[in-house]
Amino acid sequence: MRPGPVTVRPPATSANLGPGFDAFGLALELRDEVVVEALPEPGLTVEVFGEGAGDVPLDERHLLVRALRAGFDALGGQPAGLRVTCRNRIPHGRGLGSSSAAICAGLTAARDLADGGALVLDDDALLDLANRIEGHPDNVAPALRGGLTIAWTQQDPDGPRRAGAPQKPDPAGHTVRQPEHMRAFALRLDPVPQVAAVAFVPPNRLATEVARGLLPDMVPHRDAAFNAGRAALLTAALTAPGLSAHHRAELLHAGTRDRLHQGYRAAAMPDSAALIRRLRAEGFAAFVSGAGPTVLALTVGPEWEQKAVGYAPPDWDVMVLTVAGAGTAGGAGPVSGAVRADTP
Numbered sequence: 653m654r655p656g657p658v659t660v661r662p663p664a665t666s667a668n669l670g671p672g673f674d675a676f677g678l679a680l681e682l683r684d685e686v687v688v689e690a691l692p693e694p695g696l697t698v699e700v701f702g703e704g705a706g707d708v709p710l711d712e713r714h715l716l717v718r719a720l721r722a723g724f725d726a727l728g729g730q731p732a733g734l735r736v737t738c739r740n741r742i743p744h745g746r747g748l749g750s751s752s753a754a755i756c757a758g759l760t761a762a763r764d765l766a767d768g769g770a771l772v773l774d775d776d777a778l779l780d781l782a783n784r785i786e787g788h789p790d791n792v793a794p795a796l797r798g799g800l801t802i803a804w805t806q807q808d809p810d811g812p813r814r815a816g817a818p819q820k821p822d823p824a825g826h827t828v829r830q831p832e833h834m835r836a837f838a839l840r841l842d843p844v845p846q847v848a849a850v851a852f853v854p855p856n857r858l859a860t861e862v863a864r865g866l867l868p869d870m871v872p873h874r875d876a877a878f879n880a881g882r883a884a885l886l887t888a889a890l891t892a893p894g895l896s897a898h899h900r901a902e903l904l905h906a907g908t909r910d911r912l913h914q915g916y917r918a919a920a921m922p923d924s925a926a927l928i929r930r931l932r933a934e935g936f937a938a939f940v941s942g943a944g945p946t947v948l949a950l951t952v953g954p955e956w957e958q959k960a961v962g963y964a965p966p967d968w969d970v971m972v973l974t975v976a977g978a979g980t981a982g983g984a985g986p987v988s989g990a991v992r993a994d995t996p
């Protein structure tokens with residue numbers, strides 16, 4: 653075990669993007685910064701500045717600490733002591749992937765501190781472990797890899813006893829929600845550089861668990877077929893080169909329609925639903941970010957960004973965010989800003 657400290661900077665993420673429920677995710681250039689140090693003496697110190705300060709627990713229940721513990725378990729052992737410092741910018745419980753950022757930061761820091769960590773927990777195993785803690789892969793995939801990701805789970809080709817993944821919940825309460833025999837995968841794509849996002853963040857929170865509880869067990873076949881087509885269209889609208897801005901904006905608008913989750917959740921976020929209606933009526937590709945209540949509008953240039961910002965309700969935060977080319981664990985795309993650096 654290296655003492656560190658190591659610094660990791662996980663990006664915010666927006667999941668679903670309209671039709672890609674539990675599959676699509678986009679990494680956004682808004683990052684938390686986490687410093688983790690392994691100490692020779694027993695004990696745990698957690699400091700939180702910014703988002704979540706005074707709110708999240710500062711002990712073993714802290715989500716990032718739980719991810720660190722799960723990471724160290726998978727890597728073969730816990731350090732004697734830990735010091736964790738979080739400088740958070742991603743708002744909590746708003747649909748911008750704060751919980752995934754914490755999980756991915758914890759796992760990546762554990763891997764960076766462990767001797768030979770990347771050999772034991774490679775990028776695929778890291779994604780799978782992150783998904784086991786989060787419960788769905790669409791935020792953790794872009795949080796780890798950056799860019800636009802399409803995530804899915806399928807039967808583990810190596811069987812349920814593959815090394816590096818926890819087999820069951822342990823007494824310390826490290827959550828393992830995904831069935832053991834299922835494994836998470838993700839494909840990373842690069843949106844064209846013109847695409848950015850305007851995030852409208854309301855003052856109120858909506859917990860993902862609550863929003864998931866509003867979804868029905870069954871949906872009409874025609875709605876499933878509708879979303880499948882729009883999801884395919886959105887992938888092309890985000891990545892196909894050579895489209896005019898006007899044509900791309902039209903395709904993004906059509907490609908961000910959804911019938912599988914937003915309608916069922918609208919009553920829990922009526923202001924978000926109203927803002928989406930206004931933005932879409934003006935041609936913006938607007939949708940609920942993740943489980944909400946943040947509204948995201950995909951844009952195709954500075955004029956669109958500036959116009960969209962004007963729709964922000966008075967007491968909401970509004971941010972123009974570029975796509976993050978690099979995730980917590982690196983990424984193949986263009987990097988805006990340092991992603992990870994060992995603190996001297």
Ligand SMILES: Nc1ncnc2c1ncn2[C@@H]1O[C@H](COP(=O)(O)OP(=O)(O)OP(=O)(O)O)[C@@H](O)[C@H]1O
Nearest residue numbers: 715744745746747748749750751754859860942943
């Ligand atoms: N950086 C963090 N450190 C510790 N706990 C966190 C952190 N970020 C999120 N959490 C925990 O996760 C909760 C928010 O998770 P939740 O999944 O409801 O929202 P989200 O991740 O912000 O949104 P979404 O999953 O829809 O994108 C917080 O209330 C807090 O308990």
Ligand SMILES: N[C@@H](CCO)C(=O)O
Nearest residue numbers: 667673674860942943
């Ligand atoms: N796909 C998840 C994302 C949560 O961030 C949901 O909408 O519940």
